[in-house]
Amino acid sequence: MKVNVKSIxxxxxxxxxxxxxxxxxxxxxxxEFFKAASAIWGIDLVSxxxxxxxxxxxxxxxxxxxxxxxxxxxxxLILSITSKIFWFIVVLFILGLGKIENFGLAVLSGGxxxxxxxxxxxxxxxxxxxxxxVSLKIANLILEFRDRTSIPAQALPKS
Amino acid sequence: xxxxKVIGLSTRILFIxxxxxxxxxxxxxxxxxxxxxxxxxxxxxxxxxxxGDWALTLNASPxxxxxxxxxxxxxxxxxxSNDQVIARGSxxxxxxxxxxxxxxxALNIPAEFVPSGDLENAKGTFQMxxxxxxxxxxxxxxxxxxxxxx
Numbered sequence: 001m002k003v004n005v006k007s008i009x010x011x012x013x014x015x016x017x018x019x020x021x022x023x024x025x026x027x028x029x030x031x032e033f034f035k036a037a038s039a040i041w042g043i044d045l046v047s048x049x050x051x052x053x054x055x056x057x058x059x060x061x062x063x064x065x066x067x068x069x070x071x072x073x074x075x076x077l078i079l080s081i082t083s084k085i086f087w088f089i090v091v092l093f094i095l096g097l098g099k100i101e102n103f104g105l106a107v108l109s110g111g112x113x114x115x116x117x118x119x120x121x122x123x124x125x126x127x128x129x130x131x132x133x134v135s136l137k138i139a140n141l142i143l144e145f146r147d148r149t150s151i152p153a154q155a156l157p158k159s
Numbered sequence: 160x161x162x163x164k165v166i167g168l169s170t171r172i173l174f175i176x177x178x179x180x181x182x183x184x185x186x187x188x189x190x191x192x193x194x195x196x197x198x199x200x201x202x203x204x205x206x207x208x209x210x211g212d213w214a215l216t217l218n219a220s221p222x223x224x225x226x227x228x229x230x231x232x233x234x235x236x237x238x239x240s241n242d243q244v245i246a247r248g249s250x251x252x253x254x255x256x257x258x259x260x261x262x263x264x265a266l267n268i269p270a271e272f273v274p275s276g277d278l279e280n281a282k283g284t285f286q287m288x289x290x291x292x293x294x295x296x297x298x299x300x301x302x303x304x305x306x307x308x309x
């Protein structure tokens with residue numbers, strides 16, 4: 001296992017941007033803003049920021065582990081595949097405005113006593129294309145790994 | 160060509176295609192939404208003085224500023240205080256890229272729903288559903304707005 005300074009720096013930046021900042025923002029931003037967001041868009045911003053913080057933590061951990069693992073090793077392959085799946089989950093998180101299970105369907109709802117407004121943005125096609133891209137990337141990683149680890153014919157001992 | 164190179168190239172092409180779909184679809188839908196105003200979507204209420212019935216008409220002339228055709232569906236529904244449908248009207252329109260389309264959706268509201276004679280203060284709910292879809296109905300946005308009266 002090697003120590004990769006670049007990955008440590010990138011992981012630290014990811015941790016600050018996506019974990020520490022989202023967790024600290026409820027203390028930095030006026031609580032009225034969070035209440036307004038909930039009333040207008042129907043989004044629980046605090047819960048959303050907590051989810052972003054978890055994503056940031058996993059992202060930082062994966063960057064760090066990927067930097068330390070040997071690319072040609074099995075651990076490296078598993079980590080690379082995990083990273084690709086993780087990025088797909090992040091895409092679903094963004095498209096679904098925090099709801100991964102909606103698979104690209106973002107729902108915003110707000111209103112008052114007499115008026116209600118529900119907006120649904122259907123981006124399931126993008127989610128589907130992202131799934132295909134991730135699958136292709138994973139297939140490519142496996143093929144590249146197989147190419148690297150298979151013994152070339154010339155290198156085999158002659159009988 | 161190696162398998163890995165073919166897959167790598169396909170992935171890149173698909174990624175660029177996805178980005179293009181996102182940008183073009185959003186541009187079309189947001190451009191359309193921004194064209195909705197009091198001028199392009201007018202709601203008129205007219206009373207038939209002899210029968211007491213009301214006619215609620217939505218006159219629309221939206222513009223599609225995007226590069227893709229837009230499929231637009233509008234449905235107006237009026238519910239009474241028990242959530243029973245009083246009147247419903249809908250329209251499905253295809254707005255071609257760069258063009259505008261004029262259409263109207265009308266609701267006929269019986270006089271018994273408006274005992275006070277004033278539609279704006281009648282008890283019930285007015286619902287407007289707006290569905291905008293593009294790229295062969297694959298990407299879209301739906302808005303359901305409900306206004307309670309009375």
